[in-house]
Amino acid sequence: MELLQKILELDTELFLYLNSFHNDFWDTIMLMATRKETWLPFYAVILFYFVKKYREKSILIVIFLALTILASDQISVLIKHWVERLRPVYNPEIEHLVHNVLRKGGKYGFVSSHAANTFGIYVFTSRIFKNRSYSILILLWALLLSYSRIYSGVHYPTDILFGALLGWGIGWIMFKTLMFLDIHFFGTRMPKIETTGLAIKQSGTVFLVFLTLTTTVLIVVSILHYYNYL
Numbered sequence: 607m608e609l610l611q612k613i614l615e616l617d618t619e620l621f622l623y624l625n626s627f628h629n630d631f632w633d634t635i636m637l638m639a640t641r642k643e644t645w646l647p648f649y650a651v652i653l654f655y656f657v658k659k660y661r662e663k664s665i666l667i668v669i670f671l672a673l674t675i676l677a678s679d680q681i682s683v684l685i686k687h688w689v690e691r692l693r694p695v696y697n698p699e700i701e702h703l704v705h706n707v708l709r710k711g712g713k714y715g716f717v718s719s720h721a722a723n724t725f726g727i728y729v730f731t732s733r734i735f736k737n738r739s740y741s742i743l744i745l746l747w748a749l750l751l752s753y754s755r756i757y758s759g760v761h762y763p764t765d766i767l768f769g770a771l772l773g774w775g776i777g778w779i780m781f782k783t784l785m786f787l788d789i790h791f792f793g794t795r796m797p798k799i800e801t802t803g804l805a806i807k808q809s810g811t812v813f814l815v816f817l818t819l820t821t822t823v824l825i826v827v828s829i830l831h832y833y834n835y836l
Contacts, residue, residue: 613764621694621762628705628757634827637707640720640754644823648747651815652731659735659802663792666784667734667799674730674780678722678773685772691716695759706759718761721769722776724748729777736803743813 638644656664693715695706728748732741752770755761761769788799804812 617762617764618694618700621756622700622703624753624756624763625694625705625759628707631827631831632757633707634831635823636754636757638823638827639750640758645747645819647819648812648816651812655735655804655808655812659804659808660797660799663788663795663797663799666787666792670780670784671727671730674726674773674777675723677776677780678726679719681776682717682719682722682769682772685717686712686714686719689716690714691762691765693760694762704759705757707757709758709760711760715761715765716768717772718752718755718765718769720755721748721752721761721766722773724751725770725773726777726780727773729774730781733778733781734799734803735809737806737809739806739809740804740812743809743816747816 653664653668656667660667691714693711693713694704695701695710696713697704725748728741728744732744735741748770752766755766756763785800
């Protein structure tokens with residue numbers, strides 16, 4: 607118990623340190639980063655390459671990606687209500703020290719559903735595409751969204767860590783299940799998911815969409831803050 611208490615204390619100290627770096631500009635950026643709607647063009651280009659690379663098998667891939675997100679989300683919610691660890695913004699001992707951006711979310715925060723979902727997507731899609739550049743990009747995306755939850759004051763670092771591990775495990779299980787089905791039930795249909803990946807030029811397109819999206823957000827937020835619209 608003493609070890610657990612020490613870990614929780616260190617977790618709280620690290621959270622307060624990371625959460626202390628904020629200003630109005632980055633409040634807006636992190637608020638937008640944590641919103642699913644912000645990343646719709648990014649999701650769209652990933653789905654586009656599912657269809658382009660895997661044709662009719664893309665339906666199976668999308669189903670398992672959806673199952674990855676659903677399982678990560680629902681299992682993380684179950685863990686929240688089982689562990690009942692208060693989010694930082696609801697912790698009476700530190701809530702006056704927490705910088706919260708707009709929403710507090712539900713009462714409990716362990717484990718982070720955002721981290722579980724994003725790391726589930728990272729593992730599953732990076733194993734599907736088998737492209738180093740894409741894997742690095744989607745990992746950075748998952749880390750950004752996870753950090754935004756600490757910045758927003760709604761999760762401790764360990765909420766993020768264990769949420770990421772949960773999503774990682776679920777993403778891996780879903781990928782392995784998909785590979786089993788593809789090999790044993792759809793092996794005669796081409797292309798084979800096991801040997802088909804994202805080409806360098808295609809990963810460059812994904813990166814370009816990501817870069818364009820993030821740059822646009824930064825420019826728009828900068829302009830709005832400059833003219834005091836936010």
